[in-house]
Amino acid sequence: MATGRTHRPATRSRGIPEATVARLPLYLRALTALSERSVPTVSSEELATAAGVNSAKLRKDFSYLGSYGTRGVGYDVEYLVYQISRELGLTQDWPVVIVGIGNLGAALANYGGFASRGFRVAALIDADPAMAGKPVAGIPVQHTDELEKIITDNGVSIGVIATPAGAAQQVCDRLVAAGITSILNFAPTVLSVPDGVDVRKVDLSIELQILAFHEQRKAGEEVGAPEEAAGAVPPPPVAPHRAPPGAPGADSGRQGPDGDVPAVMPA
Amino acid sequence: MATGRTHRPATRSRGIPEATVARLPLYLRALTALSERSVPTVSSEELATAAGVNSAKLRKDFSYLGSYGTRGVGYDVEYLVYQISRELGLTQDWPVVIVGIGNLGAALANYGGFASRGFRVAALIDADPAMAGKPVAGIPVQHTDELEKIITDNGVSIGVIATPAGAAQQVCDRLVAAGITSILNFAPTVLSVPDGVDVRKVDLSIELQILAFHEQRKAGEEVGAPEEAAGAVPPPPVAPHRAPPGAPGADSGRQGPDGDVPAVMPA
């Protein structure tokens, strides 16, 4: 997958493992589809297949929520949809603000899916004065100066950061100071936040790099062990200080726009 | 984080744990920043802080790549940048195709960051005939009919799916049939692929739901145990078949555009 866990090792609330929480949305999606087809009940086997997981894992996940199944029959779809929604807190309204209305921010704002499942775009915020007032997805963009006021007035607790990497930490600090306790970060930076604030990150660059790693591995196995040019692994730095011995100019002069691109970006 | 792992449990190639591979891009990013500031060496402690991880973890991660550090000094920045880049396969060119040029697809295409780190957008593909030929981010969009030809002609092995959920599996099948072995999926669907094909997914909806879960938990702890309205947990379905007893109409009639939205979307 393309997401990454951040800090906060075990959030184990009432005993629900973090790994299970991460799968609940998957089950919910599959169940919603079944619900729309008016399927009354579903077995762990069927649902597991639909969600792309192991049936034993699914049953164990559900066991953390309680015993909602009926042996010999399976799970009641509607009931399970309700239970999971409630457990995830989707039965209530979650106002969300998106900061950084560039290409990605605009795409996220236009993304109608927000409305369903209890998430509502309360405001769009951007630092560019030229953007102020301009409607994006039917919502007028507001200037960063209004950030604090917007957060408090709307009781927003979830913020989405889609700014360039350079502005992310600063925006993050302001969001947290204004009372936000959950952040979804699209900027390619490590955000530092105080305890009690959750951060999850979405990073296209990292995902691509992980895929490249496996891709290279696959290609390498086929041939035997091509391992780059010739001398497999260049010898470690013998004279550690100053310029490294074996390090070729491969990545030299690699600055450019790197490190300040809008949302999801390499490195 | 906002990404999710898909199938392929242990990819443990030459002994590099999957968890370590997922962190290498993080280290690389921090190292690149240091490199640009011309910092010659860095200790595991400093680098770990910059990457937002534990120093012991970082050292163990690097130990899988080999002994590239110097005791009493730290790691040579340039050398490490090279080693990690090579390990991740970033020293070679990776042509990528983006399928589904809607809001998100366009945002990804416009995202200049692709260029750095060896990733190159080889083509943009969309099913809408009206989009054909229209340039997005300077690259003319091509029709889906050309998909197979584009893949083979350019030797593309990595594909990005940014189509509506309904079209994702179909597009995925065609990509795989055409020879693609790595897929980054932005559509809110579980893709099934044959062995040997890696899939990673980015799902805004799931990330938001996970944040909502923790947010609800935080709010609940403060007050005591508000747990919804009154009767904490509605009794389990006594008459399992037919309509579930306690299930309120909370999520009823929840179809709408759900399940066919462009890229990242709820449920």
Added chain:
DNA sequence: CCATCTTTGTGCACGCGTTCACAAAGACAT
């Protein structure tokens, strides 16, 4: 009311990943 058959819920074992804690390696000063 009993037998059979389906499917859940979970005890258990295993493996991966994380973290601690420290010995060894090497830089640096004297």
Added chain:
DNA sequence: ATGTCTTTGTGAACGCGTGCACAAAGATGG
């Protein structure tokens, strides 16, 4: 050279997550 001080590399313990396999629960049919 020798000693001190810094920092790496890793052995070992621990905990979480996964998957197997099965007993118990309940539906269903006679």
